[in-house]
Amino acid sequence: MKDDIIKLGHGSGGNMTRRLIREVMNSRFDMPSMSDSALIGERMVSTIDAHVVKPIFFPGGDIGRLSVTGTVNDLAVSGAIPLSIFIAYIIEEGFPIKNLERVTESVHQAAREAGVKILGGDTKVVEHGKADGLYLITSGIGMLHDGYDPSIRAGDHVVVSGTLGDHAIAVINARENLGLYPAPESDCAPINHLIDIMLQTADIRFMRDPTRGGLATVLNEIAEEFSAGFHLYENDIPLKDSVCAASELLGIDPLYLANEGKVVAIVRGDAEALVSRMRKHPLGTDASIIGTVTNESGRVYLETEIGSLRQLPMLESDPLPRIC
C-alpha cells in the first residue's frame, strides 16, 4: 500500500476504498474481490455492513434505521428475500441511554417495515472519546429468489427507483450546520418489498443500491464487472429540485451522492411496464428509465441536457463542499 495511514477517503466507497480493499484485503483473503455479500450453499445469501454516520440522528432517519435498511437493501439487491439480522453495538462511554433507546426503537421499526427478524446481537463499550457516540454493525441472512441469475448485455435498460442524492444532502446539511431549511430528508428505507414487485413484473438482470459513491460509481462498477458500458440521459435522471439546488450551492455532483432507499436495476425487455408498476409503490413514485447498456466496455457516458456527451468517471474520494 502506498499510503502509510488510513485517510477518510479510504472509506468513501470510491477508488481509494477499492485500492485499499484490493491491496490489503483481497490478496490475504484469497478472493478476487471483496463484496459485502456472498452466497452460502445453493440459495442462502449473507451480508455484513458497518454503520458510522455523523450526526447519529438526521432528518429522515438515524443510525438505527440506516443499519437495518442498509443490510436489508444489500440482501434485496443481491436478489435475496431478507429474512433476519444480527446487530452489534459499539457504544462510547457517556452515550445517553435515552438515545440508545431511540436508535434501538428505529432498528425495531425498520425491521418491522422490512419484515425481517432481529435474531441476535452484541454490545461493546469503548472509552470516552474513542467512538463517535455509537457505531452499529449488522449482518443479514436472506434466501435467493428463484431463477435470479445476473447477466447484462447491450440494449438492456437502466432503471432507478427514485430521486438521487437525498440521503447525502440530508446528512451533509445536518453535519456541517449549513442551515438549509426545510431540512432535506434522507431517503433511508428498506426497499425489499419494492424489489419483490420488480422481480415479479420484469426481467431484472442485475441490481445494486447506489449508496456511497452514488449512481455514477455504481454504474462504473457494474460496467467493469460485466465488461459493459452505459449511455445515460441527464434529462431522465430523477433529482429533487431542492437536492439540485443544494448540490449547486455546495459545488457537488448529485450523481456521486449516497442514497439509502434506492435501487438501480438493469432490465431486459419492457422497462416502461416495469416503471409504471414501480410508480404505484410509495418508494417507487419517481422511478425512471435513465439509460441503456452499451457494448463499450467499462465506459459510462452521460448525454447532457444540451445534447453533448461527457464521461462519468468513478468517484475518487468523497465530494467536499467547495466555493470555486
Add this chain to the structure above:
Amino acid sequence: MCLAIPGKILRMKEDKGTVDFDGVQKEISLVFVPEAALSDWVLVHTGYAMSILSEDEARETLELLRERYGND
C-alpha cells in the same frame, strides 16, 4: 473560480435575508446589496449576496441570442 448561484429573497431582516434556492432556503447576508428588495433574485457566493439579478437583462440577452443565431 467562484461558484455562485441565484436565489430569491423571501424574507428580510436588517442586513440578512432568507433566500430560496428551488425549494431549499438559507440565511444569506445582504450587506453588499443594500438596494435589494423582497422577491428580488440575488447571486449568492459563500453566504453573501454579490449582485441583484435582472430578469429584464436575462430576457434581453436571450432575445438577442435568438435573433443572432435564429431559433425555430
Add this chain to the structure above:
Amino acid sequence: METTKNFRDPNLVKKIVGKLRENKRPIRIMEVCGTHTMAIGKWGLRKMLPESIELISGPGCPVCVTPASFIDALMAIESAIVCVFGDLMRIPGSSGTLEDARSRGHDVRIVYSPMQALEIAKERETIFAAIGFETTIPGIAHTIETARKQGIDNFSVLTSLKAIPPALNALLTSDEVQIDSLILPGHVCAVLGMEPFRFLPERFAVGGVITGFEPLDILNSIQHLIEKRDAPEIANSYARVVSDNGNPHARKMIDRVLEPGDALWRGLGVIQDSGYVLRKEYQSFDAATRYDIVMANTKENPACRCGDVLKGIVKPDQCGLFAKTCTPANPIGPCMVSSEGSCAAYHRYERSYLPQAGEGS
C-alpha cells in the same frame, strides 16, 4: 428565475455550435475562471468545437494558485481550529494535505462561509484560511470587520487572497503566453465591473467578454470573441448578473479592511500588487503575526508543469506526470487537486475516449 434554464436551450446550443464550426482561422481563447473550466467540461463543450478553436484554462482557480507553503503553515497549527473552504482540504503542501493533518488529529473544519468560522471562533481560537479572488474577498473582509466590531479576539485569518487583473497583466506580459482572447470570470466581474479589464485591449490588443456559466453564455462569448478578434474590446454578455460598474459596496468593503500587496502564485511566482493583505488597523487579526508563521518558499516538483498549464503554454495532457503519477487521488501539482483545477477538470471530463468535434452530437 425561470430564465436561467433557458440558457441551456439545446436548440440554440446547436445553432451556435453550427456557427462556431464555420470558424477556420485558429484562435486561442483562455477561460480565466476555474468554474468556467468546470462548466466547459460538465457540458462537454470542448468536444463540440472545431479544432480551430482552442480553449486554454487560465490561473483562475484560487486553490490551484495557493502556494504549498500556505498549506504547510496551516498544517503546522495545532493549538487552534483551522477553518477552510472544502476546496483546500486536498491541496498538497510539501508534506501532505490538510485532510492528512485532520487524520492525524488536527481540528480542521470545512466551512461554506467565512461567517461560519467566526461563529466557531466564539468558542475557541480559530484561524480561517482566507483564500479567494475578488468574488470571495468582500465576504472575508466583512467577516474580519465583524470580528473587530464584536470583539471576537479568538478569530484570525491567514491570507492568500488574489487579484485577477494584475495576474492577467503579468500573464500577457510574458512572451511565452500566446492568447488571442479571454473569457472573463463572470463572478469576479460582478464585483469589479468592466473597468479593471479595459487595459486588455488597450495594452495587449486582447479582447475579453464577461461571461456567465451556462452553455449558451460560454458558446455565445466564444462566437463574440471570434467576431471581434481584429477589433478587440471588453464586452459584457452576463448583464443579468454583472452591471458594468460591478458592485461598489463590495469593493468598498475590501478597501476598508485590506490593501494591495505582492502575492505568490503557485506556478507563476510573485506578482506585484496581485494580492490583498490586511490593513494596519486589522493587523491583530493576522494569523501570521499571531502565530509567528513564516511562509517559506517551498520547492515544487520540477517535473510538474502546472505553471505552464496555468499560463496556457501546455495542455494538461502534455505534462509528463498527467494521469500517470499525477491523478486526482494522488495529485502532485495543484491543478490536479481542486476539482476545478485545469488538470483535474481535464482528467475528469476530457481525458476520454469521446468522439472528437464534428463526430459526436
